[in-house]
Amino acid sequence: MADEEDEKEYRWETGYEKTWEAIKEDEYGSLEFSVADIILKAKRKRQLERKGGSRLGMMRHIYIILDCSEKMTNEDLHPTRIFCSLKLLEDFIEEFFYQNPISQIGIIVTRNKRAEKISDLTGNPKKHIKELKALKNSSFTGEPSLQNSLELALKSLKLLPSHATREIVVIIGSLTTCDPGDIGETIQTMKTEGVRCSVIGLAAELHICKRMASVTGGIHGVVLDDKHFKEQLNLHIDPPPAATRLDAALVKMGFPHHALQSSTAETSMAVCMCHADNMEDSDKLLNTGYLCPQCLSKHCELPVECRACGLTLVSAPHLARSYHYLFPVKRFKEIQYDGSSSNCFSCQKEFGQVDKKLYYCENCHHTFCLDCEIFVHESLHMCPGCATNPETYVKQSENLSAR
Incomplete structure (x- = not known):
């Protein structure tokens, strides 16, 4: 504990300069140079913190656990904690999939001492954003259950292949959690399974969250305002250093061609596999789409996992965008x-x-x-x-x- 406290400096201690000491006038009485230097240091801070030579995971699988308890209705973040979180999560998901197109995200919400999965692991950002927008009309009551949420995420992450990274990002605004058992055992299970858990606190630093992030190799932060909240989320866009137990493996992928309007049987009017089980979109017949090279099933967008044969379908630009982190x-x-x-x-x-x-x-x-x-x-x-x-x-x- 002493080592953890020494690594962090708090605002009310010696970690921050006083504003009136950091800003100095030049020979003409102008503050322009001093302000520009502060902005420069702030913009360069993220670049200087990046470390090279680390092994990174290209195929990332992240579960976002969002606190939807009564405490998320507080108005210290404009307009409320939950609405600010939902808006920033929408922007984060779009940017995440642009930078990590062959990765996947799932969303879990916790309230009333329960955990509910509203979005499974998938690489379709539109589906996640749709679920987040629908969440605005739901009720935010009760207490969160951190252990139930982690156990629900672990059920899916345990089944992933050894070459995939496993991550959990917890956004919590409550100072309490109602757990059915010993959360310490859940933390040890995450460490054993190689799951990296990070926490973004909206209220204050909690000991159990700090310990969980430290044990699993994640990061923990407490937001100051909405801009700082966005910065904390953006820290999870770049892939973290891969675990030492991450295996190297050949992953089978398909590069489908785009089927244009044609009279052939394989490009005839049909519902794509993406919307086959959605009754609202079942009437949208398409004669264009991406054909899986293995089973010739049609999909309307990439990247996606073929629902017929399970083959990962990507395009060359998607693979290139995921590859740039390595070099x-x-x-x-x-x-x-x-x-x-x-x-x-x-x-x-x-x-x-x-x-x-x-x-x-x-x-x-x-x-x-x-x-x-x-x-x-x-x-x-x-x-x-x-x-x-x-x-x-x-x-x-x-x-x-x-x-």
């Missing part, structure tokens, strides 16, 4: 602005006095501004300068192949 863009070198560079290579923004620091790619020898540097490493995952230079691109590809 991230090399961190740019931070240099002082001396007036030699006039424009950012990417956005062509003219450097000014506010740009105290620039970012230099040692491969292509181009200079970037702070916003483009963050965009390259967090969203684009490819240096524009290296991509437009054939010699640099070939050299970088050879280095990746050697690794």
Whole structure:
């Protein structure tokens, strides 16, 4: 316990500078440079915390456990905790599947001392968002049950193959939990099964949540406001370091072709497998879609797991987006602005006095501004300068192949 307390610094102790000490005036009495430096440090913090050389899991399986108890109706987050959580979860799910297209998410809600699975593990973001929107009209009563929720998630995660990562993200606003048994045994089971459990607290830090995250290798945080809440969620977009017991395996996948309108039997008017059991969409007959290369069943979107034969169906761009985490863009070198560079290579923004620091790619020898540097490493995952230079691109590809 002493080691855990030493690692964390609280706001009311020495971990944060006072605002009036951090902001200083320049020789002209302006605060512009000081404010710009604070913004720069905040934007660069996430990049500096990333560690390279770690083994990451490409096929992630995450269960999101959402507290829907009475405490989630508190108004300390606008408009309430639950509505703020639902809105941020919608944005998180869309961004998560864009960055991890061959991963899967499931959603579990807990209230009235029970746990309910409202969405199974699937790679379809539309289904999750639909369930979250429907959740806004439900009632939020009683106490949550953390143990029941974890046990429900473990039933599905235990059945996953050994090459898949297993994760749980708990969003809890209550300070109590009503559990039927010893939650310590559940935590040990998660550790044995290699399940990584992280917690986002909306009220305060709970000892059991902190211990659970520490034992399973997850992260624990308590939100300060809605913006900090979004940052805590975004920490789970990038894949965490894989467990040592994660096995390497060949995964069979199918790359279906898109069936256009045709008079052939295999592309005739039919309901796709995605909506075969949905009565509301059963009248939507399609003559286009993606045909599974193994059983020729039709699906309306990718990626998806074929409901007929169980084959994972993806496209080449989906696989490429999942692959970039294994070979991230090399961190740019931070240099002082001396007036030699006039424009950012990417956005062509003219450097000014506010740009105290620039970012230099040692491969292509181009200079970037702070916003483009963050965009390259967090969203684009490819240096524009290296991509437009054939010699640099070939050299970088050879280095990746050697690794």
